Amino acid sequence: MSEEKHCNHHFVVSRRGLPSTSVRLAGKEPVTVAFLGGSITEGAGASEADTYSWRALTGKYLQERFVDQKFRFINAGVGGTNSTLGAHRLQAHVLGQGRIDLLFVEFSVNDDSDREESIRGMEGIVRQCRRLSPSTDICFLYTAAEKNLSGSNPFNIAVHEEVAEHYELPSVNFAARVYAQTQAGQMEWTELAPDGYHPNDDGHALYASFLREYLETALVPDNTHLICESALSISPLEEQNYEYGNLLDFRGADHADGFELCELTPQDPLMNWRFGTEHLFTDSREAVFSFTVTGQNVGLLLLYGPDSGIFEYSFNGGPFSAVNLFDEWCPLAFRPIIAMFGVQKQRQELQVTVRITGEKDEQSKGTSLRILKLLYN
Template identity: 85%
Template structure:
């Protein structure tokens, strides 16, 4: 058994490893590690996210192990977000921050039961990163939740593994490790993650220890440079993946009428978002909003909250379709929610018109619409 395969195969699949960052660790200059994922990556559950989360502890481990190397760490975890939004915000939250040497990706808990959509998101992240930042190593991580603690090959992890295998990316399965310890009665998961999802400090430390075991053998500084192997010669699993996904400012709209430029008020509760809240607001049925992009898909990132209503959209002149995104979390706080419109077979010009219906969910206090970002692929 080689050193690379030292970790238990059921918990770690090394594949091609981390050759890019191993080469960078032999050079002078800053090494940048980014963490893209949901609330568990962001640090939810930890008493201090930037100190005790698995992300922060991993950064601390890297800095201590390679004490002579300067590191920079990017927290691109956003609570409640899946790989679809991850692919669309990859540029703004990660790649635009400069050269990235290692990218950890964690969405197995937040991705839903739509296999095709999950592949579109995860593959979109991989292909977009390889196209725009070919010197970046990528590693998938699978965290624990009830659906990921169901024994062998849970659905979301299996789907992500399809992408990891296709592109020969290493993956570290925290959930499988937790499940094995549960089966051996070596732990009580609810003591480490009281809500079943978000680890407390002890749970985050456990995750960090799992990842550290892999990195102990995977990080072996050398002068290997495999940039050419990061090319996109491999055909995609899904032709409609989000390789070209990105966020656009709402100012890129073609027509805006009847909207106000706003920020959330000081008294408004906000969750799952650490970034700017400048948005377009309306509660008028006469308001008009439209935008045009070129690609296979388009969408909106909305600030949805206690007073959000039902809106409708038209794509390329089609009849308007109503969308109600109000859920059990909306009465508690505002948060970003994405609305993705139908994916097209071919890249083309997509014209989207949006208007509010004046209707609302029975739990909502209003019929407003708040547009935070435009999405396109």
């Protein structure tokens, strides 16, 4: 285990740093930086996400600091999503875009209190990236929310730090820095993030300044000798992690009887999704959807909204279980929601059958089901 370097007190843990990116910069080679996370990474709260978000400001800083360098930046932030979906969409939204030199990962706000699931997601991202793109540097970022602003070690950040420590990845703790400054009377967080989560332009600028301080020392020629050990030579923290997580097109289904191909119109309200909305739709209780994969887990990426109902699934021929994913956001707009159907101890053939129940939440306008993608690991 390499010696840890702490700077800015406990706000940054450098570990092995960003050696591959430093090598690329030293050699004047093109550099691609990807940002994987939730709405804060996507740029929510900023007046113009591609100009004033911490993500955009970080890109601007890098381009200005290395003025003769060719950079490419990938926005892989999807609002309201956690590291479970992050691991499953890593190939489609990041690794499938060509060579990636530096990957920032931000999910500490959106991951919930399920420790094992959080590790499965974050470790899955790391191991999948190391397997498919071993030269990519990875850096974890921890953003601020009420649950992450405490003097103790907040749960979600502590869990992510387990993964960062295990794989010797650098981490930058925005939340701890914000907490320290609020305790010192230097700021009021709600002035920078009125809803407690999404920074305004000043909040995004503050995040960008925290990251910039780390990058000032991390991206230097002295770091180029710290070649990363392959994550695959390190035993996993969680055997059922999502290292092989991926998205499949719904056309890979065995049966889609009673479903029709649909796409949202420009008039349909949509949130947290900048990608294609082509999906399978049904509101018929006679409709049946089934698919088979080989892996350790299986699930669906659904498009839930004002007319979504309660569906049920059967796993490997077992009894049907009802799922109601309708929540307070559904009446406002369509958005992606994942439904996971259990994690198995070993890889095996997994078959799922899905149908609607004809029942709905009292706030819903319908009983429909919309399938965007299939999930498997």
